Amino acid sequence: MAELLFWPALLAYSEAAVAYAGNARRPGRAGRFATWGVRVGWLAQTALLGVQAERSDGFPWDTWAGSLDLFVWLVVTAYLFWGCRSRFRLLGLAVMPPAVGLLFAAWLGGATKTHVNDAYSSAFLALHVGLVLAAFAGFTLSAGLAALYLWQERRLKLHRAGGLLGRAPSLVTLDALEGRVVAFAVPALTGGIVAGFVRLRSHGGSVDALMIVTLVTWAVFAAYLVLRHGLGWRGRRAAYLVLAGFALVVVARLGLPLTHFA
Amino acid sequence: MNLLLVGISHRVAPVELRERVALDGDEAAALARELAAEGCEAVCLSTCNRTELYLAGGTAPDVAERAVAALAERAGLEEGRLRAVLYRLEDEAAGIHLFRVAAGLDSMVPGEGEILGQVRAAFEVGQPGPLLDRLFRQAIHAGKKVRTETAIAESPASVSSAAAALAEQVFGDLTGCRVLLVGAGKIGELAARNLGSRGAEIAVVANRSLEKAQELSGRFGGRAISLEELPTALAGIDVVLSSTSASGHVLTREDVARALRDRKGRPLFLIDIAVPRDLDPAIHDLDGCYLYDIDDLESVVAETLAGRRREAGRAEAIVLDEAERFRAWEASREVVPAIASLRALAEEIRESELDRARARLERLTEAERRAVEAVTSRIVDKLLHVPTVKMKEAAAGADGAVYADALRHLFGLGDDAASSRHPRQ
Numbered sequence: 001m002a003e004l005l006f007w008p009a010l011l012a013y014s015e016a017a018v019a020y021a022g023n024a025r026r027p028g029r030a031g032r033f034a035t036w037g038v039r040v041g042w043l044a045q046t047a048l049l050g051v052q053a054e055r056s057d058g059f060p061w062d063t064w065a066g067s068l069d070l071f072v073w074l075v076v077t078a079y080l081f082w083g084c085r086s087r088f089r090l091l092g093l094a095v096m097p098p099a100v101g102l103l104f105a106a107w108l109g110g111a112t113k114t115h116v117n118d119a120y121s122s123a124f125l126a127l128h129v130g131l132v133l134a135a136f137a138g139f140t141l142s143a144g145l146a147a148l149y150l151w152q153e154r155r156l157k158l159h160r161a162g163g164l165l166g167r168a169p170s171l172v173t174l175d176a177l178e179g180r181v182v183a184f185a186v187p188a189l190t191g192g193i194v195a196g197f198v199r200l201r202s203h204g205g206s207v208d209a210l211m212i213v214t215l216v217t218w219a220v221f222a223a224y225l226v227l228r229h230g231l232g233w234r235g236r237r238a239a240y241l242v243l244a245g246f247a248l249v250v251v252a253r254l255g256l257p258l259t260h261f262a
Numbered sequence: 263m264n265l266l267l268v269g270i271s272h273r274v275a276p277v278e279l280r281e282r283v284a285l286d287g288d289e290a291a292a293l294a295r296e297l298a299a300e301g302c303e304a305v306c307l308s309t310c311n312r313t314e315l316y317l318a319g320g321t322a323p324d325v326a327e328r329a330v331a332a333l334a335e336r337a338g339l340e341e342g343r344l345r346a347v348l349y350r351l352e353d354e355a356a357g358i359h360l361f362r363v364a365a366g367l368d369s370m371v372p373g374e375g376e377i378l379g380q381v382r383a384a385f386e387v388g389q390p391g392p393l394l395d396r397l398f399r400q401a402i403h404a405g406k407k408v409r410t411e412t413a414i415a416e417s418p419a420s421v422s423s424a425a426a427a428l429a430e431q432v433f434g435d436l437t438g439c440r441v442l443l444v445g446a447g448k449i450g451e452l453a454a455r456n457l458g459s460r461g462a463e464i465a466v467v468a469n470r471s472l473e474k475a476q477e478l479s480g481r482f483g484g485r486a487i488s489l490e491e492l493p494t495a496l497a498g499i500d501v502v503l504s505s506t507s508a509s510g511h512v513l514t515r516e517d518v519a520r521a522l523r524d525r526k527g528r529p530l531f532l533i534d535i536a537v538p539r540d541l542d543p544a545i546h547d548l549d550g551c552y553l554y555d556i557d558d559l560e561s562v563v564a565e566t567l568a569g570r571r572r573e574a575g576r577a578e579a580i581v582l583d584e585a586e587r588f589r590a591w592e593a594s595r596e597v598v599p600a601i602a603s604l605r606a607l608a609e610e611i612r613e614s615e616l617d618r619a620r621a622r623l624e625r626l627t628e629a630e631r632r633a634v635e636a637v638t639s640r641i642v643d644k645l646l647h648v649p650t651v652k653m654k655e656a657a658a659g660a661d662g663a664v665y666a667d668a669l670r671h672l673f674g675l676g677d678d679a680a681s682s683r684h685p686r687q
Binding site (some may be wrong): 168 | 410411412413428430431432433434525526527528529546549550552554558561562576
């Protein structure tokens with residue numbers, strides 16, 4: 001059943017990615033096809049996660065591949081809040097192709113198989129993994145917004161903005177959304193880190209490299225919020241900081257199988 | 263089709279003539295009522311680029327004559343002079359023309375958006391009957407479709423609208439954005455009005471002559487300052503629009519850099535439409551500052567106009583598709599009454615035969631009687647299904663009227679032009 005739901009999700013996301021590319025070249029119908037692809041794929045993936053949750057005795061996404069599957073769903077969910085608006089379709093081009101790649105990688109890693117890890121309690125996993133992944137999904141989306149901001153800002157600086165007009169969100173909108181998404185993600189990551197450290201303290205264990213990377217990621221995004229609200233860091237500098245933080249998120253995601261699932 | 267269009271537009275007449283036949287909303291409504299009183303459907307579309315009368319349902323030559331006479335009378339022109347520039351389109355050509363107009367394809371700037379609202383307004387105050395009602399609704403639908411499915415309307419077509427569109431690309435909705443207008447000339451005022459029409463507030467007007475600044479700021483409801491006060495006025499400003507005749511820069515990079523410190527990262531958009539330029543080009547290098555001069559704006563307009571022309575081909579395809587749908591609907595009007603009469607006749611026969619058999623059917627239970635009713639209904643439906651489909655297919659071609667006549671003749675149906683052709687009251 002999980003396999004049956006996986007393929008429609010992947011197919012719909014792929015269709016959305018291709019349609020977003022078509023829409024970037026020639027806006028119009030392709031953009032609407034893309035939006036519907038995201039919606040249909042999200043519904044299929046939600047059903048897939050629902051089936052996995054229903055069949056599993058514990059937290060079903062405790063493998064690297066499973067967590068990747070959940071991560072993709074969270075990213076697409078966050079994108080769906082804005083992705084249906086025509087001006088955010090360019091953001092879809094930044095979000096959907098990686099989502100397709102990551103979902104396929106999750107399938108290769110066995111994300112659709114039911115797996116129960118006895119080493120961790122379901123409550124801990126739901127809290128720790130759920131919060132950290134939600135935060136990472138938020139950082140991924142904010143990185144997409146930051147990339148779109150920088151690209152658009154460069155076009156405006158080079159006086160090549162003609163093709164942008166009416167097709168992309170404004171700089172101020174992108175910047176504000178980026179700040180809002182980070183403001184949501186940092187508390188989530190804080191909660192996830194606290195849950196992880198509480199367990200580490202009660203069950204024993206040492207701090208590994210991945211935890212340090214995660215802490216540095218937290219520090220970068222927390223600094224972003226402080227600089228933004230305290231010193232008025234906005235625009236290009238803020239976008240570069242978000243991209244730097246996102247690079248750490250990528251390192252953390254890639255390091256996960258080496259430290260937590262080795 | 264019995265559809266007629268007489269009109270004048272920027273393609274055939276100079277503005278001196280167009281302005282004389284232009285009608286405001288009330289006059290367009292009154293003329294439509296006047297023509298409708300003669301028993302036809304009428305809608306008058308009048309904009310700065312065109313005045314067109316769409317008529318349907320009357321005897322074509324008379325209606326056209328009356329329309330031309332009415333227009334000439336309102337314009338105070340001799341009919342002959344007006345007739346020389348009027349165009350006249352009938353049936354399918356008139357329909358396609360309206361669809362192209364609604365899509366902005368017949369406008370001076372392809373894809374301009376204002377015309378769709380003007381078509382809708384004309385329809386609302388007009389006197390449409392079944393034909394013009396359908397025609398205008400479908401034209402408005404085609405106009406919307408062209409705007410959503412192509413990028414034809416997404417770009418500005420003038421320097422001032424390009425400036426406003428670029429400001430929107432930086433700030434999004436301009437509502438609440440504060441504009442500093444430097445210079446009290448006409449061009450700057452026009453550009454400022456464009457920003458104002460999108461919600462921006464003309465907060466400050468700066469000019470070498472404070473009196474002129476006060477006069478202009480009074481019209482916008484802003485504050486007047488002298489050019490010397492410019493650097494200090496920048497702190498609360500989002501858009502600077504400059505068009506003075508000064509020979510040097512009225513704002514330097516250093517002035518703006520100082521102001522940026524208090525802006526907490528909020529971007530500043532600067533429009534310099536003066537020649538020689540008012541604003542130091544080095545301002546553009548500052549983080550969060552976007553400076554566009556007249557050449558930059560003109561190149562944006564040129565780029566977007568080229569894009570509009572590219573999109574026009576796609577828009578034409580949509581218009582033709584919608585026009586074909588309208589033509590099919592119009593053609594089906596010829597056969598629908600005949601089909602309805604045939605179905606009514608069949609139903610009448612079925613019911614009368616059931617009545618004749620009622621005595622024999624009384625022995626049946628209620629459920630059995632309902633089954634007999636259902637069986638007879640299904641037989642009628644199945645028998646008439648293929649002829650109905652074939653008739654509609656024929657209507658979509660050119661043979662609708664022939665088939666409808668044949669049907670009436672074969673089944674002895676009466677004259678059934680049932681659809682009302684009276685304009686709405």
